[in-house]
Amino acid sequence: MVQNSRVLHAFCGTPGLRAKLSALPSKRQTPKFEEYTIVLKGMLRVEFHGGAIEVRPGQAIIAHPDEWVRYSTPEPDGAEYVAICLPAFSPGTVHRDPEK
Numbered sequence: 001m002v003q004n005s006r007v008l009h010a011f012c013g014t015p016g017l018r019a020k021l022s023a024l025p026s027k028r029q030t031p032k033f034e035e036y037t038i039v040l041k042g043m044l045r046v047e048f049h050g051g052a053i054e055v056r057p058g059q060a061i062i063a064h065p066d067e068w069v070r071y072s073t074p075e076p077d078g079a080e081y082v083a084i085c086l087p088a089f090s091p092g093t094v095h096r097d098p099e100k
Helices: none
Strands: 008-011 019-021 034-042 044-048 051-055 059-063 069-072 079-086
Touching (some): 044 059
Antiparallel strands (some): 044 051, 044 069
């Protein structure tokens, strides 16, 4: 269990739509939506205030609204995953950190 954070580690069932992230980490963000991410293949590293967690195939992670997160795939083959955002993802509600 992750302490000092509202990011929760969970297990989930059958996937639907797929996405693939490889090479570069995503931008840091503090979205206004809840995001359920289920890993199908590879490893997804999720950083948050207070730490990081590696999410492997068959595992999922929940990022709650207003939780600072950054996703990356440090392994060579990247990761395939399903991300479900509630309410739906919107560029206006993802609140990505400015470039440095």
